[in-house]
Amino acid sequence: MIKNYCYILVLISLVLSCSEAVIEDTEAEPVVETVFYNPDIKSVVDNFCISCxxxxxxxxxxxxxxxxxxxDAAENGNLILRINDVQNPMPPSGLLPSSERALFDKWVADGFPENENEE
Known part of the structure; x- marks a missing residue:
């Protein structure tokens, strides 16, 4: 009987001593340089979106x-909304890092430039 209580006490102490690590994404630094599809946005799409x-x-x-x-998805669809949607994010595994989302926002604000070398 005492042995069972010891197991229960050990189990309770383990549960209470465990803590969950929470890694919060800090606010991204403002993007000041022009963001281009090639290489900026394309690399994010290739890393997080293109598999699906x-x-x-x-x-x-x-x-x-x-x-x-x-x-077209950014300008006329809901791409920007979904990558910023906490409740229904894209990718479904969770929000992109804030620095990646800031790139999309700046790309839209910059007027969707395609290639860095064509500026």
Missing amino acids: HNDVSANSGLNLSNYDLVK
């Missing part, structure tokens, strides 16, 4: 495989 939103398997009908499609 490509020309072979465009989940929810959203293909993000090239500049024109990403620009």
Whole structure:
């Protein structure tokens, strides 16, 4: 009987002593330089979006495989809303880092420039 109580006490102390690490994404520094699709936005899309939103398997009908499609989704679709939506984020695994989301916001504000070398 005492042995069972010891196990229970050990279990309770382990549970109470454990803490969950919470890593909060800090607010991104303001992006001051012009953001371009190539290389800035394309690298984010390639890292976080293209596995589900490509020309072979465009989940929810959203293909993000090239500049024109990403620009259209940002300008006329809900791409910007979804990457900033805490309740229903894209990617579904969680919000992009704030620095990545800030790139999209600045790209929109800059007028969707495509290539850095064409400025």
